[in-house]
Amino acid sequence: xxxxxxxxxxxxxxxxxxxxxxxxxxxxxxxxxxxxxxxxxxxxxxxxxxxxxxxxxxxxxxxxxxxxxxxxxxx
Amino acid sequence: xxxxxxxxxxxxxxxxxxxxxxxxxxxxxxxxxxxxxxxxxxxxxxxxxxxxxxxxxxxxxxxxxxxxxxxxxxxxxxxxxxxxxxxxxxxxxxxxxxxxxxxxxxxxxxxxxxxxxxxxxxxxxxxxxxxxxxxxxxxxxxxxxxxxxxxxxxxxxxxxxxxxxxxxxxxxxxxxxxxxxxxxxxxxxxxxxxxxxxxxxxxxxxxxxxxxxxxxxxxxxxx
Numbered sequence: 001x002x003x004x005x006x007x008x009x010x011x012x013x014x015x016x017x018x019x020x021x022x023x024x025x026x027x028x029x030x031x032x033x034x035x036x037x038x039x040x041x042x043x044x045x046x047x048x049x050x051x052x053x054x055x056x057x058x059x060x061x062x063x064x065x066x067x068x069x070x071x072x073x074x075x
Numbered sequence: 076x077x078x079x080x081x082x083x084x085x086x087x088x089x090x091x092x093x094x095x096x097x098x099x100x101x102x103x104x105x106x107x108x109x110x111x112x113x114x115x116x117x118x119x120x121x122x123x124x125x126x127x128x129x130x131x132x133x134x135x136x137x138x139x140x141x142x143x144x145x146x147x148x149x150x151x152x153x154x155x156x157x158x159x160x161x162x163x164x165x166x167x168x169x170x171x172x173x174x175x176x177x178x179x180x181x182x183x184x185x186x187x188x189x190x191x192x193x194x195x196x197x198x199x200x201x202x203x204x205x206x207x208x209x210x211x212x213x214x215x216x217x218x219x220x221x222x223x224x225x226x227x228x229x230x231x232x233x234x235x236x237x238x239x240x241x242x243x244x245x246x247x248x249x250x251x252x253x254x255x256x257x258x259x260x261x262x263x264x265x266x267x268x269x270x271x272x273x274x275x276x277x278x279x280x281x282x283x284x285x286x287x288x289x290x291x292x293x294x295x296x297x298x
Binding site for chain 1: 135138139142180181182184185186188189192193196197200232235239255258259260264265266276277280281283284287288290291294
């Protein structure tokens with residue numbers, strides 16, 4: 001298929017992550033633990049399955065995850 | 076399939092109980108214990124702790140609005156600082172209400188930061204869309220369709236696009252279609268749409284998740 005980044009991005013937004021994922025409420029509940037595991041170099045994805053996939057699918061939670069990780073790393 | 080979130084009665088995805096430890100094996104870290112004790116205190120010490128926490132939350136909220144400033148050039152510095160202050164106030168209220176829910180699985184400050192970041196991010200998104208009409212229909216679709224109709228677009232891409240269009244129109248409920256088109260095609264922030272539809276981010280994401288799952292099933296052959 002012809003490489004079209006915009007088309008592929010839109011396809012990604014329409015279809016979402018292929019893997020099972022947690023919802024926004026669970027994401028918020030687990031985000032602090034997930035971020036600290038990441039910041040410490042541990043396998044956060046293994047500890048909290050489904051959260052990484054959710055961050056791929058939910059732009060709002062993804063932005064908040066990026067901010068929290070940066071804030072914690074700067075502390 | 077690996078162990079994965081199970082659906083609750085209301086359909087929300089949730090981690091299996093074994094994935095959700097209620098407290099760290101060694102108990103709370105000393106700094107988090109201090110925060111909890113001080114915040115629960117009466118009189119001067121309690122007020123001091125709440126003021127310190129507010130300062131911390133304001134720092135986090137200002138950090139968040141500063142990160143979003145580039146994406147929203149129409150929001151002025153004064154307005155953004157007002158948003159940060161409101162976010163810190165609201166985050167403090169939420170935290171004080173939920174102190175007993177802190178499980179000690181992260182430092183207390185990390186747990187607290189997420190409330191301030193959430194409040195600030197939601198308020199920035201909503202302020203940026205204040206007074207703007209939320210596009211719920213096909214604007215975004217036309218843009219996507221046009222890329223696949225360009226002369227060099229290959230047949231596979233055209234067919235996939237056609238199948239998606241049919242699946243969106245024929246397989247989704249009107250509510251699913253509205254949410255998918257607004258969020259995934261028209262770029263409406265989920266918090267803005269949640270406010271306009273008088274619902275929550277979590278409920279809307281569930282609708283989006285179900286719509287995506289239905290599309291994936293319909294397109295299984297094409298993908």
